[in-house]
Amino acid sequence: MPAQLLDGNALARQIRSELTTEVAEFIENNGVVPALAAVLVGGDPASQVYVRNKRRDCEEVGINSTLHRLPETTTQDELLNLIARLNRDDAIHGILVQLPLPPQIDSRAILEAVSPNKDVDAFHPENVGLVVQGQPRFLPCTPAAVQQILVRNNVSIAGQHVVVVGRSDIVGKPLAIMLAQRGPGADATVTLCHSRTPDLGAFTRQADILVAAIGKPKFITADMIRPGATVIDVGINRTDAGLVGDVDFEAILPVASRITPVPGGIGPLTRVMLLVNTLTAARQLEM
Numbered sequence: 001m002p003a004q005l006l007d008g009n010a011l012a013r014q015i016r017s018e019l020t021t022e023v024a025e026f027i028e029n030n031g032v033v034p035a036l037a038a039v040l041v042g043g044d045p046a047s048q049v050y051v052r053n054k055r056r057d058c059e060e061v062g063i064n065s066t067l068h069r070l071p072e073t074t075t076q077d078e079l080l081n082l083i084a085r086l087n088r089d090d091a092i093h094g095i096l097v098q099l100p101l102p103p104q105i106d107s108r109a110i111l112e113a114v115s116p117n118k119d120v121d122a123f124h125p126e127n128v129g130l131v132v133q134g135q136p137r138f139l140p141c142t143p144a145a146v147q148q149i150l151v152r153n154n155v156s157i158a159g160q161h162v163v164v165v166g167r168s169d170i171v172g173k174p175l176a177i178m179l180a181q182r183g184p185g186a187d188a189t190v191t192l193c194h195s196r197t198p199d200l201g202a203f204t205r206q207a208d209i210l211v212a213a214i215g216k217p218k219f220i221t222a223d224m225i226r227p228g229a230t231v232i233d234v235g236i237n238r239t240d241a242g243l244v245g246d247v248d249f250e251a252i253l254p255v256a257s258r259i260t261p262v263p264g265g266i267g268p269l270t271r272v273m274l275l276v277n278t279l280t281a282a283r284q285l286e287m
């Protein structure tokens with residue numbers, strides 16, 4: 001029997017519908033509309049698509065969204081000035097600075113400038129620290145999307161061996177920490193593999209749940225999967241053959257028990273987590 005598809009689009013739709021009710025209740029109780037400010041520097045085509053989809057998502061659930069488009073030549077000071085303004089603006093609850101930023105800008109300095117209370121990406125060091133300590137203010141969006149697709153499809157995590165491939169600061173590293181945490185939706189045994197792991201297949205074949213977050217098209221092949229494993233594909237690679245993930249989907253389908261597609265897997269859920277975090281930010285700031 002081929003693997004069950006874990007449908008990110010359907011789950012994203014369901015969570016947006018839950019959020020629509022919660023946002024309406026928030027507005028009713030507080031007389032304030034949750035609001036997200038997105039900052040886009042330059043014209044990276046993938047970023048344009050992402051920001052456009054995100055604005056549509058906000059509209060669907062009743063969150064206000066504003067987009068600040070800055071030219072490719074924006075200086076660090078100009079961007080810092082905009083962030084300072086958004087930090088002070090009481091009508092704005094969440095701030096997202098779309099990555100990557102142009103080379104003249106120091107991304108780290110920018111992410112540290114966003115108020116931790118409005119940091120809906122959870123990229124600020126204070127929020128990263130809170131996640132590590134198991135006291136999150138916001139969960140980082142893509143790791144939260146992976147956790148939710150597992151939890152909401154009743155995939156057991158506790159006591160399972162999760163192998164994460166990729167140690168980025170925005171996906172692999174925080175996800176490994178979140179799934180190893182004590183508590184619901186966690187309690188896994190986690191192995192974090194990366195580009196310097198020798199004999200990667202020896203590790204991935206031990207995975208009950210394999211998460212691919214490497215950023216290389218079809219990098220995970222069928223021989224690297226334990227029969228019956230759950231495979232989560234975080235990759236979004238634009239190739240001549242279209243959008244493909246980090247796993248060789250067709251070849252793995254007959255081996256795995258469950259698998260996420262690309263597109264339509266973790267991507268749409270990542271955007272939903274941004275909405276969740278914006279509502280959380282509004283609740284915390286309007287208390």
Ligand SMILES: Nc1nc(=O)c2c([nH]1)NC[C@@H]1CN(c3ccc(C(=O)N[C@@H](CCC(=O)O)C(=O)O)cc3)C=[N+]21
Binds near residue numbers: 100262264271
């Ligand atoms: N500050 C910041 N926060 C981010 O969360 C962030 C970022 N910068 N920079 C870029 C990456 C990438 N990312 C995606 C989210 C959703 C899809 C997504 O919805 N993908 C659809 C396909 C969309 C398409 O067709 O292009 C899918 O997988 O089905 C893709 C990529 C968020 N990122």
